[in-house]
Amino acid sequence: MTSATVALVTGGTSGLGLAVAARLLRDGVTPVILGRSEERGRHALKTLGGPALFVRGDAVGEQDVARALDVATERGHLRAVVNCAGAPHAAKVVGRAGPHSLRDFTDVVTANLVSAFNVVRLAAERMMANPPLEQERGVIVNTASLAAFDGQIGQAAYAASKGGMVSMTLPLARELAASLIRVVTVAPGxxxxxxxxxxxxxxxxxxxxxxxxxxxxxxxxEFADLVAHIIGNPMINGETIRIDGAVRMSPGRRPRSS
Ligand SMILES: NC(=O)c1ccc[n+]([C@@H]2O[C@H](COP(=O)([O-])OP(=O)(O)OC[C@H]3O[C@@H](n4cnc5c(N)ncnc54)[C@H](O)[C@@H]3O)[C@@H](O)[C@H]2O)c1
Incomplete structure (x- = not known):
């Protein structure tokens, strides 16, 4: 990728997203971080140094994501998007306080799955304007979880949200192939x-x-290394890659009655 290459990293002010932003910087890519906290954003930029940029906003918000994409495309060609925004959640379907809150279920799916789709749809449109570089316009990497495959007791909402990310990977890749855009999902342990x-x-x-x-x-x-490889390897497309040291989660703590 050229020095004019820009990547959007959602949730990039901490954890896996921050590591991805640091790795991209080392690879000569300018990361534009989308995050909800101004303070964490400032801290991330201080940690990263270099030309990294921060845009305060929510990955679920249409205008927030559009603003981040404006910043990215003003800087150069948006060649990569890495969706790391997301949050864990645990609650039993029927717990001591009664059935799982329907609102919580909806919120978790929104925070993890709807947010990723929102970014994918808006970013893909921008990438389509890129001139092809080595027969590619861009790559989108989503972050699921091993909970998509072996979710534990209490992870119905979280597993559903991450499973949705896995399931949409192939149809997204199939559709965006015509625009020379790849879509890949990583499922961390x-x-x-x-x-x-x-x-x-x-x-x-x-x-x-x-x-x-x-x-x-x-x-x-180690997560960031995999993301960097996916971005650089044009043969990886439409797939979910687990990075988990072969962990297979056990069912988790069972209710007392079982
Ligand atoms: N750490 C793990 O072991 C692990 C395992 C499996 C999956 N994951 C997934 O990896 C991703 C990154 O997790 P992490 O462990 O680095 O956590 P983290 O809390 O350090 O990072 C997630 C970041 O996303 C931000 N965020 C959440 N919702 C957002 C939104 N709507 N808009 C903008 N920013 C938002 C948070 O504020 C936070 O800065 C998450 O999607 C998480 O579900 C992490």
């Missing part, structure tokens, strides 16, 4: 990020039992 730093010690010990090899949590830089 357990990675050390601020989102998981809040996991209680006991829950973390339970998750650790599912580790296979390597018996440790991933470094966000």
């Amino acid at each position: 357990f990675f050390e990020t601020p989102a998981v730093a809040a996991v209680p010690e006991e829950a973390r010990r339970e998750l650790d039992r599912d580790l296979l090899h390597p018996r440790r949590w991933g470094d966000p830089a």
Whole structure:
């Protein structure tokens, strides 16, 4: 990619997204970070240095994403989009307080799946204006989760949102192929990020039992390495790639009655 190459990274102020932004910078790509917190945005730019840019906004918001895309396309050709915006969630279908909140279910699907689709549709339109470079106009990478495949008890909403990302990968890639745009999804296992730093010690010990090899949590830089490879390798398209050290999550804590 050329020095005029720009990438949009949603959720890029922390965790996996921040690692992706750092890696892209090293590869000569200007990352435009979309995030909801001005303070975290400032902190991310300080950490990254270089020509990185921050746009405050919500990945679910049409105008926010359009603004971030304006900033990106003013800077150069938008050749890559990496969707890292998302949030974990856990609640049983029927818990002590009654049935799962329908509002919560909708919110989780919106935060993870609708946000990614919103960015895909708006970014793809911009990428279509790019002149082809090595027979490609752009690549979109979405971040799902291993919960899309082996979600635990309490992950119905989160697994549904991430499963939706996996399922839309091929139809998106099929449609956007005509515009020379690739779509790939990455499904991470357990990675050390601020989102998981809040996991209680006991829950973390339970998750650790599912580790296979390597018996440790991933470094966000390892996730970023995979994303950088996907961006650079034109043969990877329409696929979901797990990066999880072969973890297969156990069912999780069962309700007492079972
Ligand atoms: N860390 C892991 O082990 C792990 C495992 C599987 C999947 N994931 C997925 O990877 C992605 C990144 O997670 P992370 O662990 O780096 O967490 P993180 O909390 O460090 O990063 C996620 C970022 O996305 C931002 N964000 C959330 N919703 C947003 C929205 N609507 N608009 C803009 N920004 C928004 C958050 O504010 C945060 O900065 C998430 O989609 C998460 O579900 C992470």
